[in-house]
C-alpha cells in the first residue's frame with residue numbers, strides 16, 4: 237500500500253530569506269543573541285526567544301564535524317548510492333548543518349574533512365537546492381557577498397512524502413476478503429452480545445472480546461441512511477449526483493458504506509430495500525469492489541422499527 | 548498529591564506481528580491479562596489512554612479502531628497521545644491526581660514492520676530544513692555515537708559492553724527478540740553496518756503492544772499486595788533543531804531525573820534504542836555503579852514503537868511487585884536522538 241502527499245508549508249520571515257538565498261546559491265546563517273551564526277537559521281533566538289532578524293551569508297565550504305555511513309540509503313534521501321550523513325560546520329558559521337556527503341566509501345570521509353556544496357541543477361527554493369556536499373581538498377570560498385536582500389522570492393515549500401506499507405489483513409479480514417473472491421459475504425458474531433459485524437472486526441467494540449463465530453450473509457439489505465454526493469472531487473469516477481449509503485445486510489447489526497445506483501438520487505430513501513450488483517464473475521478479486529453497487533429490489537420499504545437500532 | 552501505583556502490566560513483543568496495524572489481535576489478550584492480574588473488569592477502569600502513531604500504521608485514526616479492544620458500551624472516558632504510551636500514562640496519572648478518577652488503563656501499540664521504520668521516523672524531524680533530506684534514525688544515532696567516540700566520552704568497547712550485558716540479560720525475557728549469552732568480543736566481532744554502528748548497537752525493528760493499570764490509594768492495595776508506588780514522574784524536552792543542543796549529553800534527562808529524584812534507586816530500566824545512548828542516559832541521571840541497569844535486556848533486545856517506553860515502567864514495577872527492587876527508576880525517550888525524555892520513579896512499601 238502506498239501513501240503519498242505533497243505537504244505545502246508556508247515559511248516565516250527567516251526561512252523565506254534562507255530558502256530564497258538557497259535558490260540563488262547562497263547560504264544564510266542567523267545571528268543569535270550570543271553572537272553565534274547558526275545555519276539553518278532559527279526563527280527565534282534560543283536564549284532570549286526574540287525573533288531572529290539578522291541574517292548573514294556564510295561560505296558554501298565547510299568541515300565535517302561528525303558523520304555516519306548510510307550503507308543502505310532509503311527512498312528520497314539526497315543520494316541513491318551509499319553515502320555519509322554529516323554535521324557540517326560551514327566557514328563563517330558556529331553551528332553545524334546536517335546534510336549528505338558524496339563519497340564512495342567510509343574510508344574516504346573523516347571528521348575534519350573539508351567539503352563543499354554541490355548545487356542542484358534546478359533550484360526550487362528548498363534545502364534540496366543543496367544537492368549534497370563533496371570533498372573540497374583545501375578549497376574555500378567566501379560565500380556570495382553578491383547576495384541581494386529584499387522581499388523574499390520564496391515564501392513556501394512543497395515537501396513530497398511517499399510512504400510504502402505492507403498491509404497485513406487480520407485473520408477476520410482475510411476470511412472476509414477471500415470470501416468476496418468467491419462471491420460470498422462473511423461477517424463475525426460476538427459470542428457475548430451476539431451482534432454480527434460486517435466487514436468483520438477483530439474484537440467486539442461493545443464488549444472488547446474477540447469475535448469468533450463466522451456468519452455468511454446475504455447480498456441484500458436495507459438502506460439505513462445515505463447522502464447525495466453533489467460536490468466533484470479529485471479521482472471521482474461516477475457522475476454526480478449519486479448516492480453513498482449505509483446498507484444493513486439482512487442478519488447484520490452494523491451497516492456498511494456502498495453506492496446506490498440504478499435509481500434517481502432523489503428517489504433514494506431510508507428503509508429502501510437493495511441488493512448487490514456484482515461485477516462479472518471472472519473479474520472477482522479479494523476486494524469489496526467485486527460489488528459494483530447496490531440497486532433497489534422493488535420490495536416494500538423496511539419498517540423503521542427494523543433498523544432504528546442500527547443507525 | 549495522591550498516592551498512585553502501577554498495579555498491572557502486560558506486554559507482547561515480536562519481530563513481525565502477523566496481523567493488522569491496529570494490533571487488535573494482541574491488545575485484546577493484553578487487556579484481558581490486565582483484568583486477570585487485578586481481578587477487575589471494564590467497569591473498574593475510570594480512564595483510558597493510549598499511545599500510537601498513524602504514520603506507523605499507514606492509516607488515519609488507527610487508534611480509533613484500537614478502541615474496539617476496550618469495548619465502549621456504555622461509553623468510556625478515553626484519550627490518546629501520538630507518543631510513546633509512557634506519556635499516555637503521564638496523562639492518566641495527571642487525571643488521577645485531579646481526583647476525577649481513581650484508576651486508569653494505559654496502552655500503547657505499533658506495527659513497525661509494516662513500513663521502513665528508520666525512514667518513517669524522519670517525519671518527526673524539523674519539516675523545513677531537516678526532514679526533506681530524510682535523515683534516517685540510524686544515521687542520526689551514528690552521528691551522535693561518533694561525536695562521543697571522537698570526544699573521548701565513550702568508545703566502541705563501552706558500547707559493546709552495553710550490548711553484551713543487554714543480550715545476556717534478555718535471555719530470561721520471553722519477549723526479547725535479540726537475546727542470548729553474548730560477550731564483548733562477540734559484539735566487536737560483528738561487522739560495522741552504519742559506521743560507527745554495528746547492527747547490534749541498534750534496537751531491532753519490533754512490533755508489539757503493552758498495557759499498564761494505575762490505581763490510587765486503597766484501590767491500588769486492593770489489586771496488588773505490594774503496589775509499585777509512583778514517587779516521581781517528570782518529563783523534559785529539548786529543541787527539535789539538531790544543531791541547537793549537544794547530542795553527546797542529555798540535559799532533558801538530567802532535568803527530569805533531578806525533578807523526579809533518583810536517590811536510593813537500586814534498579815533502572817533505561818529506554819536506549821542505541822547502545823551509546825544508554826551511556827548518555829546513565830551519565831545524565833548520575834546513577835551509581837551498583838544500580839542494576841535494564842535487567843529485562845532493555846530496548847536493544849526489543850523496541851516496539853509506542854510501547855517500548857511503557858515497557859520500561861512495567862518492567863521496573865514488576866521487579867517491585869516481586870520484591871526484587873525497593874526503588875526503581877524507569878526512563879522513556881522519544882523524538883530524534885534523545886530529544887524528549889521522561890523519568891518515573893517507583894517504590895515498594897512494606
Ligand SMILES: [Zn+2]
Pocket residue numbers: 426427428429430431440441442443444
Ligand atoms: Zn459483543
